[in-house]
Amino acid sequence: MDTQSFSLYLYVLLIILPILLLVVLLKRKINVPPGSSGWPVVGETFRFVFSGPQKFFTGRQKKYSNDVFQTNLFGQQMAVFCGAQGNKFVFTKLTTPWWPLSVKKVLYFPEFTGSVIEISAVLFSFVHQLLKPEALKQYIPVMDAMAREHMQSEWHGNDVIKAHSLAKKYTFDLAIRLFINVVDVEHVNRIFKHFALVITGLFSVPINLPGTAFNKSVKGGKMVREELLKVISKRRKEMMDRKETSPSSPDFLSRLLELQDENGKFLSDKEICNNIIGLLLASYEATSTALTFMLKSLAELPHIYDQVYKELSEIAQSKKEGELLTWEDIQKMRYTWNVACESLRLTPTGIGGFREAVDDLSFGGFTIPKGWKALWTAFTTHKNPEYFHDPEKFDPSRFEGNGPVPYTFVPFGGGRRMCTGKEYARLEMLVFIYNIVTRYKFERANPDEKIIFLVTPTPKEGLPLRITPHAK
Template identity: 40%
Template structure:
């Protein structure tokens, strides 16, 4: 009984201190012409409504209540200004590095930056250097698709034959996830082992859900499952890294991003640690997993709902197919002939963007729509807002 009261007292003291810190922080940030809005509950802010409701409704309700241009809130542990609509989107991306720098929510930082646990967040300059190192071999440039296109076509045909051909009913999203992860593993990691990829699919589902979550790391929470999945993926990737090092030392030619990371060194000649390589590759695979699969799935959905558009897409694809010899794979010239299909895909991504929004951190105080956003606040724009009126692409 005595132990119970001690624990209860500690909890009460902790909550009291948290409320005092919260109140003092709120007093400091109340200076100036802040955007209208609410910081919600102490500590949690409005995170619960944001994560467990519908993000679109969360934003639209506050636009109607406070301002159609900008409002303040507290989500994912951060004071946040949500800039709304296409004009907000333009403002955010035309002032990159002037007012804003990249920001990853704490849940994302904890999942992907395990090799820096306990270290302070990297400075913007360090992030830029990381990006330069990763982009240097040209793997991420559009031109790289030219040499990968045939292999991508071959893998896609194999997957469709095994998963869709002859079936009365097909499930688009599971195939899309399996296909995109297979392609990502092939070109980022240089592996095409079906059993290993099948194991990874379930792990990446958990990670995707946990990227924007409350960082409660105990059994039963979304973040706990995501963290556990990240540990399992790192284990798989470290095994692949060891195999790669053996292959590289034997002189086997490698043309994937993982091999480049293993062999690359910084100006001082230091190679990247295995843990850091594993986390970066995991980030690449996650980025190339759910977003592409989501775009593919909604493409099928919207085209299936519009017979007129379906016919035009089918006619264009059949015209390209008719120009190919039996067994001949797609070439870059074939892709350039798919203009209508590409326009349809762009419209699909406009109506249902694979990413709901982007987070940035304010490098300095700035003014938008007559309101001042303080330095250090997080700034968010939701890409789906304003995309509900179909344009004339189709």
């Protein structure tokens, strides 16, 4: 090829290649899910907060696609998967864990925020073993004893209580006791106060300016980590001084201190702290919200309350004076758990779950490019009449027999993405409700109280309940 021909060839190539590339990119753009990016920086986050997740998600389903649409939440472009097939797709396809920057900056040490917080196989297996039913049986008497103490100190002698704040206190106190075995009341209250700040801006636009929810949340996270590091350092020293390898009553922290990764290396204090914070968050915020709205349902629906009371009082009458609940007692609370599930269906406790595509994915006729964030959510199935007849009706019988169609009821995720803490949450909720219902009849003090959405659905006044002790 002579110089002139080569120059012409190169010229044509330089002209055609960009055009071909543009065509490919345009085609790729056309195939991504429809939707809106909203405003610069904030995206559609404010619209999401003000309208609430149910209205936001179902509204965009109708506007863009019933299968998958794109949006921008918490500073990140993402694809929202809808319906049972959308949930199944995210649970089973090639995706990896992902958290919004706002969450990582609040919860984790700065050196961990720039990377994917991935759980190793060893740690995943460890947590799974710790939270499986067989391992949790030993904690039921502790849960029951703490619930009784809580009833005596926080409910007894009051005419009106605020259920939301008390549910938070119980779930947090229990988590601190079981996971890191801190029993000093002043210390627990101090961590609780800092943790409350964490929740305020956990899912928010990550603008760290004084006075913003995110700024308060970042400060709260820093103080929680400092408190936990003190506990971890002290426990490590105690175990080394005693040359203790198998504590007589090992909690989550003690076992984490003994855990070695795939390379035989022990976890650092900061890595342990990250895992404890994640466990505290999962066991505290979601469960306390679930308890709050279960109590709301029982207060509003006397016929449901009566059936729960009948089931639980039969268990109570079978116990000796002062005898604590057992695993066998929990298994008898079938109707009560159906009520809990129906409450979770009507009021999911969180937005859903975040993932990231590890390769290009195809769903609903659209392409989700590698690196895109994916969100599954209960809000596109839990009140969908296609899956639940008369979806606004409170009907615990939906969960009898085989229960709902797979991937339609997803408060704990599904498939291999199922929340490992599901059984812990079930035991915690049933023990708490047992101790309330067998002691009190209750009704809402303000039936017109509004529900707002912060990180989770929240009664604006804390769900005040007027309580009446059962006659002995």
